[in-house]
Amino acid sequence: MKLSVKVDYACRVLAQMAKYYGTDELAHIEQLAAVEAVPANYLVQILSELRNGGLINSRRGKQGGYALARPPTEITLYDIVKLIEGDLLELNGTGEGHSGRRVNAIWREVRGALEAQCRSYSLDQFAAKSDDEMYYI
Amino acid sequence: MKLSVKVDYACRVLAQMAKYYGTDELAHIEQLAAVEAVPANYLVQILSELRNGGLINSRRGKQGGYALARPPTEITLYDIVKLIEGDLLELNGTGEGHSGRRVNAIWREVRGALEAQCRSYSLDQFAAKSDDEMYYI
């Protein structure tokens, strides 16, 4: 079960945008694409979804760009995944078979725990300040 | 992020086989397919993977069939998912982009928690005894 590249891109780009929060600067597609190594043509769609989902605001025209709609502390990993991927651990079966309902019930419990876990991470924890690169490099 | 039908099938079928554990009866493909509403032609592949993964044993020929390789208490949800789906929440990016590593690190933490959660469910909890149908019907 792999998580999509799309949600990875979304997290990276949002982490990048978190650094702009508080300033009145706006982030641009081309710039975000370059810094986070995301194909610009694909990023267009992602930003569009993030906007329709209410996570970011946009302004068009010259001096246009994107900004977080809320403080980084109020955007959780759950918000991102839910918006981009839909329900996590979504189960398809309508409880068919003799053990169908039982298995579904268990997966629902697991999903609950996973959602709680995802809600505990907010964007401010994504925004790595430049200092932690020192540890890795 | 939806979990595959395949892993759902595997859980259901294993839950069914758990009921045979302790007896010396073997489960058959056709019968499992019928009881758990799984396409028999597909189930062939699934049982093959479960066997190669060491979760079940098989015997062929007349009076052949399948049985759990270990007690139901020693087969966890994690074992099943890991075998069928591979790593859960598998991340693809090699940490590209400015926030790549940071995002990966967070997902790794989430995955750790999810794995622990999955390890806490074992097959005996899947095997619904007939009594709990009374509550649902």
Place this chain on the structure above:
DNA sequence: GGTATTTTAGGTTGCGGACCAAAGATTCGG
């Protein structure tokens, strides 16, 4: 030898993920 089973090795079909492309819509500077 005949029958009931698993084993193995293919094939098919449709859908979705990961992109690319380009014509509009808006805003601003001059």
Place this chain on the structure above:
DNA sequence: CCGAATCTTTGGTCCGCAACCTAAAATACC
């Protein structure tokens, strides 16, 4: 008002994979 810089929207492509089906071969029992 013109033109440049940006977002917006819409459509398309390509490839891999999930979820099946098919059938011949191997094994085991009677």
